[in-house]
Amino acid sequence: MSRRPDLPDDGSPPRLPGRVPGRLPPVRGRLANNAPIGPLTWFRVGGPAEILFRPADPDDLAGFLAAIAPDIPVTVIGVGSNLLVRDGGIAGVTIRLGRGFAAVAAAGEAVEAGAGALDLNVALTAAEAGIAGLEFLSGIPGTIGGGLRMNAGAYGAEFKDVVISAEALDRGGARHTVELAQMGLSYRHSSVDPAWIFIRARLRGSAGDPDAIARRMADIKAAREASQPIRARTGGSTFANPPGEEAWRLIDRAGCRGLVRGGAMVSEKHTNFLINTGAATAADIEELGEEVRRRVHDSFGVVLEWEIRRIGRPLPAVAPVAAGERAAAGGAP
Numbered sequence: 001m002s003r004r005p006d007l008p009d010d011g012s013p014p015r016l017p018g019r020v021p022g023r024l025p026p027v028r029g030r031l032a033n034n035a036p037i038g039p040l041t042w043f044r045v046g047g048p049a050e051i052l053f054r055p056a057d058p059d060d061l062a063g064f065l066a067a068i069a070p071d072i073p074v075t076v077i078g079v080g081s082n083l084l085v086r087d088g089g090i091a092g093v094t095i096r097l098g099r100g101f102a103a104v105a106a107a108g109e110a111v112e113a114g115a116g117a118l119d120l121n122v123a124l125t126a127a128e129a130g131i132a133g134l135e136f137l138s139g140i141p142g143t144i145g146g147g148l149r150m151n152a153g154a155y156g157a158e159f160k161d162v163v164i165s166a167e168a169l170d171r172g173g174a175r176h177t178v179e180l181a182q183m184g185l186s187y188r189h190s191s192v193d194p195a196w197i198f199i200r201a202r203l204r205g206s207a208g209d210p211d212a213i214a215r216r217m218a219d220i221k222a223a224r225e226a227s228q229p230i231r232a233r234t235g236g237s238t239f240a241n242p243p244g245e246e247a248w249r250l251i252d253r254a255g256c257r258g259l260v261r262g263g264a265m266v267s268e269k270h271t272n273f274l275i276n277t278g279a280a281t282a283a284d285i286e287e288l289g290e291e292v293r294r295r296v297h298d299s300f301g302v303v304l305e306w307e308i309r310r311i312g313r314p315l316p317a318v319a320p321v322a323a324g325e326r327a328a329a330g331g332a333p
């Protein structure tokens with residue numbers, strides 16, 4: 001028998017130490033203490049955010065960042081389609097951009113979008129306005145902010161092919177406009193200061209035939225349905241493709257298709273996707289990923305790098321109950 005001193009007796013989620021509440025400035029958006037984050041991610045796992053802040057709009061966010069103490073950690077999330085939140089939760093403030101950041105509008109052959117806008121909505125707005133070149137966004141289930149950070153890409157295009165510029169707030173709340181050339185976008189990577197929060201982007205398209213755009217989006221939808229477990233609790237591609245290789249093929253050849261750890265499984269449909277089959281913990285998913293990395297390395301000498309962003313902290317290790325305590329509790333000697 002063992003006990004977890006970090007878990008409340010009533011089965012509610014673990015509570016974080018609670019240093020931050022009481023040190024926060026007034027805002028127009030919503031602040032919540034000890035807020036569940038798992039439901040805000042595709043994997044549906046992970047511990048709570050010490051504080052969850054949903055700013056009303058960019059000015060609200062800028063004022064908040066300017067006012068909070070610099071020692072409070074700040075984490076921004078989009079719709080959590082590329083995130084694994086660990087079981088012990090996220091210390092400090094977690095920021096989720098909502099409706100006040102989701103506006104999308106066509107402007108000539110460009111589209112302007114808030115960082116909280118879904119990529120799909122940007123693709124649909126472009127299609128309606130007869131703007132070609134942004135169809136690939138319909139195949140990425142994230143937000144514009146997450147796409148800029150990850151330089152997300154699919155079906156032959158990625159953010160770096162279409163970004164004109166982006167606006168971001170730094171940790172002190174100051175606004176910056178960054179042009180494409182300053183963003184250092186490469187395969188699933190951006191070199192924009194990791195503390196900056198994107199609030200808006202301008203994306204480039206070109207005049208196109210609406211029927212051809214609609215056909216391209218339908219093709220992308222069909223290809224995704226055929227090749228990805230898109231209705232599963234997953235984080236998309238787990239590992240970046242190593243140079244000249246495809247991660248899914250290495251994982252498959254290393255014998256990991258269908259591999260299980262607790263409630264986590266390597267997808268049978270796409271071996272670079274890990275799946276929460278129902279009751280996985282973040283630890284199950286992360287340990288399964290590490291097992292896959294070990295097997296691929298042992299088989300081919302290739303080190304897979306995580307593409308999924310793992311954030312937060314693990315639960316403390318389970319403390320074995322001392323013999324005396326066990327006897328007092330009526331357990332076996």
Ligand SMILES: Cc1cc2nc3c(=O)[nH]c(=O)nc-3n(C[C@H](O)[C@H](O)[C@H](O)COP(=O)(O)OP(=O)(O)OC[C@H]3O[C@@H](n4cnc5c(N)ncnc54)[C@H](O)[C@@H]3O)c2cc1C
Pocket residue numbers: 042075076077078079080081082083097115116139140141142143144145146147148149150151152153154155196197198199228229230234235236237309
């Ligand atoms: C079924 C499925 C299919 C997928 N297919 C693809 C694919 O084809 N191609 C692809 O590239 N990806 C794919 N992904 C991964 C994911 O959709 C992308 O990485 C997406 O861009 C993440 O956006 P998000 O809003 O969910 O970001 P999150 O997952 O919430 O966050 C990802 C990272 O972006 C940062 N971030 C989020 N918002 C901001 C912001 N406003 N400012 C600064 N940083 C921010 C976060 O801190 C984090 O580091 C897939 C995922 C799933 C579940």
